[in-house]
Every structure is written in structure tokens, then in C-alpha cells.
Amino acid sequence: MRSIRETLHVIFAYSEIPLLSVPKDASFADVKAAYHRVLLQSHPDKQSGGTSSSTNLVDIALIKEAYAVLSNDERRAVYDSLLSQRTYTTTPPRPAQVISLEEFEDEAMGNIEEDREGGPWRYPCRCGGSYSITTELMDKGEHLIACNSCSEVVWVGYEIMES
Missing domain, CATH: 3.10.660.10 (DPH Zinc finger)
Incomplete structure (x- = not known):
């Protein structure tokens, strides 16, 4: 089992946008509803052609980890703390033109x-x-x-x- 910090770094590494797209003050019910919505949208059986790809499986694993973090008060506090301290020193900005x-x-x-x-x-x-x-x-x-x-x-x- 990964530590909270390892889990969050995995989520950050693969996603520049919030996976569940819930506001910072979202209730547990809001997080759970968003989790189910995003999980259904990303499930391999729901993809066109019904083919399973490793990309979809990674996405589902990240969605599950995001839910595990946001549905647990302790993990969510660590997530909020890391998010506020997050810097973009590893990836330079992408120029507009x-x-x-x-x-x-x-x-x-x-x-x-x-x-x-x-x-x-x-x-x-x-x-x-x-x-x-x-x-x-x-x-x-x-x-x-x-x-x-x-x-x-x-x-x-x-x-x-x-x-």
C-alpha cells in the first residue's frame, strides 16, 4: 500500500486537472457522486468499441486513488496541504506562441x-x-x-x- 504522499504524487504526476472535478469544500456525498460519474465515464466497457486499453485502466486506478484520498478526512487534509505547496519546477510552462x-x-x-x-x-x-x-x-x-x-x-x- 502506498503512503498518502506517494499516492498524491502519483495523482499529480498523471493529472494536471482534478480527476473528480469537485470544489475544495465538497461534501462526502459530492465526492462520492463525482467518483461514480467519472468512473462510469472512464470505464473500459463504456468506451467506444468496448475494447480495454492500458490507458483506461491507468485512468481508473487514478480515479480510485483520488476517491480514496478525497473521501478520507486525514488524506484529504494532506492532499490540500500538498496542493497549496505545489510548484511547477519540474515542468516548464508551455508557450502560447x-x-x-x-x-x-x-x-x-x-x-x-x-x-x-x-x-x-x-x-x-x-x-x-x-x-x-x-x-x-x-x-x-x-x-x-x-x-x-x-x-x-x-x-x-x-x-x-x-x-
Whole structure:
């Protein structure tokens, strides 16, 4: 039998979204109803063609583990604690789009110029904020740049030219 922490890490590793999709303050009855609903939706016999696949079996095992955690007060408290401490250091953010550095504007000069150094260069985000990249970030090889107003991340395409 796995420990609570091992179980939760397995659930986290295979699922970026809550398996049972219940709110944090869901009652036991809500958790049980969600468990039955999701279990029926994921059961191999309910899949098109009636074929059993290892993917479905893994999903069912995770659903059962999620229910075991959320239906037990002690395990649920540990789950809530780990969820609040969860960081995404193992998986980098996925960029929304790839943007060439040539599309960025120099903060002081307008459009980027070939010989201009320093920056920062900015590109508008759809939220109204902006992405900003500097020579220092490029020297470090940083390509993933976050918006200063929302959680959106873009990949900035550039090549470092040796002088």
C-alpha cells in the first residue's frame, strides 16, 4: 500500500486537472457522486468499441486513488496541504506562441534595429500587458518570457551573434 504522499504524487504526476472535478469544500456525498460519474465515464466497457486499453485502466486506478484520498478526512487534509505547496519546477510552462525578436519593439526607439544593443524590448500581450526581454536574458539563453500582467508565456526566437 502506498503512503498518502506517494499516492498524491502519483495523482499529480498523471493529472494536471482534478480527476473528480469537485470544489475544495465538497461534501462526502459530492465526492462520492463525482467518483461514480467519472468512473462510469472512464470505464473500459463504456468506451467506444468496448475494447480495454492500458490507458483506461491507468485512468481508473487514478480515479480510485483520488476517491480514496478525497473521501478520507486525514488524506484529504494532506492532499490540500500538498496542493497549496505545489510548484511547477519540474515542468516548464508551455508557450502560447513563438514570436521572433524582430517583432519586438525597443522600449525607447520604436522598432528593433539591427545594431541596437541593450533593450529592453517589448511585445504586447493580448491581456494588455507585455512581454519584455533584455540582452542579459538573451545572454543567459532565456527564450521563455512571461507576460508582466497575466500567466501567458511566449517563446522568443533569436540567435546570439558572436562579435
